[in-house]
Amino acid sequence: MVQVKSAKGSGWVRMLSVRRGEARKGSVDAAGLLGLASGRAGTGHVVATTGIRGLSEEDLKAAKYNGAELKKAESFGVTQAEARKFAGAGKLVARKVDYLPAPETRGGER
Amino acid sequence: MAHTIKSALLSGILLLCFGGTAISADLFQDLKKAVEQGSQNKTESGQPRSSPSKGIDLGALGSLTGFSQEEEVAIGRQAAGNILGAAPLVKDDRLQQYVNRVGRWIASQSERPDLEWHFGVIESNDFNAFAAPGGYVFVTKGLYRALQSESELAGVLAHEIGHVIKKHHLKILQQTRLTDMGGKLLAERAGENEQIKKLIGNGGEIFARSLDKKAEFEVDRVAVILAARAGYDPFGLPTVLQDLGHVAKDDNRVSLLFKTHPHPDDRLTQLGEAIDGRLDGIKGLTLENRFYRMRP
Numbered sequence: 046m047v048q049v050k051s052a053k054g055s056g057w058v059r060m061l062s063v064r065r066g067e068a069r070k071g072s073v074d075a076a077g078l079l080g081l082a083s084g085r086a087g088t089g090h091v092v093a094t095t096g097i098r099g100l101s102e103e104d105l106k107a108a109k110y111n112g113a114e115l116k117k118a119e120s121f122g123v124t125q126a127e128a129r130k131f132a133g134a135g136k137l138v139a140r141k142v143d144y145l146p147a148p149e150t151r152g153g154e155r
Numbered sequence: 156m157a158h159t160i161k162s163a164l165l166s167g168i169l170l171l172c173f174g175g176t177a178i179s180a181d182l183f184q185d186l187k188k189a190v191e192q193g194s195q196n197k198t199e200s201g202q203p204r205s206s207p208s209k210g211i212d213l214g215a216l217g218s219l220t221g222f223s224q225e226e227e228v229a230i231g232r233q234a235a236g237n238i239l240g241a242a243p244l245v246k247d248d249r250l251q252q253y254v255n256r257v258g259r260w261i262a263s264q265s266e267r268p269d270l271e272w273h274f275g276v277i278e279s280n281d282f283n284a285f286a287a288p289g290g291y292v293f294v295t296k297g298l299y300r301a302l303q304s305e306s307e308l309a310g311v312l313a314h315e316i317g318h319v320i321k322k323h324h325l326k327i328l329q330q331t332r333l334t335d336m337g338g339k340l341l342a343e344r345a346g347e348n349e350q351i352k353k354l355i356g357n358g359g360e361i362f363a364r365s366l367d368k369k370a371e372f373e374v375d376r377v378a379v380i381l382a383a384r385a386g387y388d389p390f391g392l393p394t395v396l397q398d399l400g401h402v403a404k405d406d407n408r409v410s411l412l413f414k415t416h417p418h419p420d421d422r423l424t425q426l427g428e429a430i431d432g433r434l435d436g437i438k439g440l441t442l443e444n445r446f447y448r449m450r451p
Contacts, residue, residue, distance in 0.1 A: 046390035046397065057393055057423055099407055100242050100279040100295060102414075108241030115236040118244055118275045118291075121251040125268060128259035135305070135445055137386035139264060142437065145376040147369075148428040 221329050224289075228271070230328070231289025233351045235273070238285060238293060242277040245296050245449070250276055253447040257305060258292060258312045264384035265320045274312060276449075282399060283412045286315035288325050297408055300449060301398065305442035306382065310392025313381040317374030323366055368417045372425040379426065379434070388439040396423050 046057055123131075132139070222230070244251060251274075258274035270290040280297040292315040294308075302308050318324065375392065383389035400419035402409045416422070 046393045057397060057427065099281045100277075100283065100411065102411060104241045105238065108237045110233070110236040111240035111243065112236055114239040114243050115232060118235065118239060118251075119271075119273050121248070121255045121275065122271060122273045123252070123255045123259050125259065125263050128256055128263055131256040132260045132386065135440065135442055137260070137440060137442075139384060139386060142380050142383045144380050145429045145433060147373070147376070148425060148431075 222288075222325055224270075227322075227325060228289035230325070230351050231287040231291045234287035234324075235291035235293070238287070239275075239277065242279045242293075242295070245276045245278055247276075247450060250299075250447055250449055254294065254299075254308065254312070257308055258316070261309055261313050261381050261385045261387075262290070262316050264381050265316055267320050270319070272316075281408050281411060282402065283409075284311055284315050286318040286324070288319065288322070288328075290319055292316065292319070296449070302395065303443060303446065304388075304391065305446045306387040306391035306440065307395050308391070308446065309382045309385060309387045310378055310390075310395055313378035313385075314374050314392060316381060317377035318366075318370070321370070321374060321377070323370045323374075327366070366415070371416050372422065372429075375422055375426050376429050379430065383434065383437050383439060386439055388441045389434050389437060391441070393423060393426060396426075 254274045254276055255272075259272050262268060262270070262272045267290070272290040272292070274292045275294075276296055276299050277293045279295040281295050282298040282301060284292070284294045284298060286292050292312060294311060294315075298311065299308070302311070375396075378392045379389040382391055396419040399409065399412070400423065404413060417425075
C-alpha cells in the first residue's frame with residue numbers, strides 16, 4: 046500500500062496490485078472461505094462443517110467462561126527475549142518512530 | 156482477499172467494552188453510597204482510594220482508569236475466558252506460538268512492554284479481532300486466513316495492542332460502572348472472580364460493544380507506528396483495511412465488525428490524513444515468506 050496524492054486529493058494504492066490481488070482471491074476466497082462454506086475443502090470431499098460459524102453479538106452474550114481454554118491460551122505466551130530472538134531471525138530491527146498526531150490537532154500524542 | 160477481510164481486525168476488536176447492562180441496581184446504590192462517603196483508596200493514578208470496605212474514590216474518573224495493573228489483568232482474564240467460551244482456540248499449536256511471537260515483539264515497542272501479553276487465533280469464520288484489558292488479544296480464524304503477510308498480521312495485532320495500551324475498555328468500564336466493587340477486584344490466577352464477573356457481565360458481551368469512533372481512529376494511528384517501530388512495513392494495516400472495505404456490508408462475516416467500527420473506508424481516510432507523508436521515508440519488511448499459513 047502506498048499513499049498517493051493528486052490535485053484532487055489523496056488516496057491509497059496497492060503496490061503490485063494485480064499480482065497480489067489475484068493471489069488473494071485464489072488463496073482466500075476460492076480455496077479457503079468458500080470451500081469451507083460449502084462444506085468442501087480443497088479436494089472436493091465433503092468435510093465436517095462444525096467449524097463453520099461466526100461470532101455474533103448473541104454468541105458473545107451467551108458465552109460461558111472457559112477457564113481451561115484460557116489457561117491453554119496463556120501457555121502460548123512468550124517472553125520479550127523470545128520475541129526479540131524471533132524478530133532477529135526475520136531480520137526485523139526496532140527503530141524509533143514518533144506517534145502520529147490526530148489529523149485535527151497535529152499536536153502529537155506522544 | 157481482498158475481500159475478505161483483513162482487517163477486521165482491526166477493529167473488531169475491541170474490546171470489551173464492558174457493557175452497562177451487567178451492572179445491577181444494587182451495585183449502583185453501593186457505588187452511590189461509596190461516593191457519598193468519599194472513601195479513599197490507592198489507584199493507578201496515585202490518587203487515594205478507599206479500603207476494600209469503604210467503596211471507591213471517583214476522583215480518578217475522567218482521567219486515568221482507576222484500576223491497578225493487577226485489577227486490569229484480572230478483568231482481562233475474565234473477559235478472555237468468556238470469549239474463549241464462545242470461540243475456542245484453533246487447534247494448531249504452531250499457529251498460536253507464531254502469533255504470540257509476532258504480537259509480543261510488537262507490544263515490546265509500546266509503552267507497556269512488560270505486560271504478560273497473550274495472543275490467540277480463535278475458531279470463527281468472521282472477520283474480526285478483539286482485545287481485552289491486561290494484554291489479551293484474539294484474532295478470528297476468518298480474518299487470519301485473509302492475511303497474506305506477517306506485516307499485515309502485525310498491523311492487525313498492533314491495532315488491538317493499541318486498545319490495550321490506551322486502556323479504552325477500562326475507561327469505558329470506569330465510566331459505566333463507576334466502581335471498584337468495594338475494592339475487591341483482586342487478581343485471581345485460577346478460576347473466576349465473582350466480583351469481576353459481576354463487573355463485566357456474563358459472557359463476552361463486552362466484546363460486542365462499540366467504542367467511540369475516535370478511539371478506533373486513534374489506535375489505527377498507533378498501529379501503523381508500532382508496526383514501523385518493530386521493523387515492519389507500516390502499511391500492513393491499511394492493506395487489511397482496504398480489503399475489508401471491499402467486503403459486502405451484508406456479508407455476515409463482517410456484521411459485528413461493521414457494527415462496532417467505522418467503515419474501513421472512513422478509517423483509511425482518517426489514517427491517510429494523519430500519515431500525510433510522514434512515513435514516506437520509512438520502509439520495512441512484509442515477510443510474506445515467513446507468514447504462517449494455516450492448514451486447510
